[in-house]
Amino acid sequence: MKPEQSFVRDWKSEELLPLLDKVKAGRSFESAKAAFKQTGCGQCHRFAGEGGSVGPDLAGVGRRLSLRDLMESIVLPSKVIAEGFATTEIETKSGEVVTGRVAREDDRVAVVLPQTATAQAVTIRKADIRRRELSKVSNMPTGILNTLQEAQILDLVAYLISDGNSNHTAFATGAATIPVAK
Ligand code: HEC
Structure with missing residues (x-):
């Protein structure tokens, strides 16, 4: 196992759902891309123009699902199985x-x-x-977030709602705000 893929925590939805407000601003696009790659989402999902087709295309997933349902579909894959993707x-x-x-x-x-x-x-x-x-069990593995730190998980969710767009407001930094005229 590569060092960056070591176990962090057995994340539960009860721990992650209360953090969702933090997804909307101040996230890191680079960290998000790295987390998406490290956890292998693209092996099964098409997103931002590339990826597999074992699971649904994630383009526009942030408009299809509420933020809460989006987080749950990652941390509890079998709770709701996307239409047409049951095993x-x-x-x-x-x-x-x-x-x-x-x-x-x-x-x-x-x-x-x-x-x-x-x-x-x-x-x-x-x-x-x-x-x-x-089957009532999703083909998406459970525990997929367990090699990520809290901040990386929030970055990853922001990446999904941004549709892979680094200009999304979730990734705006303080430095990018319009300077106040003197
Ligand atoms: C081994 C394949 C596989 C991997 C890896 C995988 N998924 Fe999935 N995913 C699926 C399948 C299959 C479904 C559809 C069944 C379901 O809803 O659980 C799904 C469903 C989803 C959904 C719900 C989509 C919808 O339209 O309702 C989201 C969101 C999602 N995955 C995100 C991710 C993210 C983010 C990662 C990486 C952290 C990831 N998946 C990794 C197979 C995978």
Whole structure:
């Protein structure tokens, strides 16, 4: 494990939710970008023009979700599962088990995207399915913030609401305020 990825704290939503007012101003854009990279959000999420597709595109997430729901969706991923991103477990009649997100389906087949970002889509014939269940557990790992300090978590949330824009008010510093004319 790299030193910057060492364990900091098992963050709980009760500890983080009362801090949300601090997200709105005085945050660090550089720290936010680094935290996003370090925790690997981009492996699963598209954001600021790049990233994976295991989870929803995070563009505009700060407009879709309240600040509170945004924080909860990171610290408690299974509390609310984003529409269309629940994990399905399918067991075929031959005993094979495929777990992933159903990307498409029709009367004949279901196309499942396995949980790992690199795996290929699997097409399963509906006639071959023995059991099919929707999981209540998110495919987003819990404890993803546990290698971050409090300030880095707040920076990261500001980064999400800013849509990756370093000019967002959350990142404005005292030095950038308009000088008072003499
Ligand atoms: C292993 C893949 C993976 C990683 C890594 C990951 N996520 Fe997720 N994330 C998901 C999946 C899948 C969902 C959809 C299911 C759910 O809502 O929990 C999701 C949902 C979300 C949502 C809710 C989006 C919505 O539209 O409701 C947010 C916000 C989010 N993730 C932020 C993050 C952030 C920030 C990080 C990095 C700290 C991160 N995720 C890391 C897979 C991942």
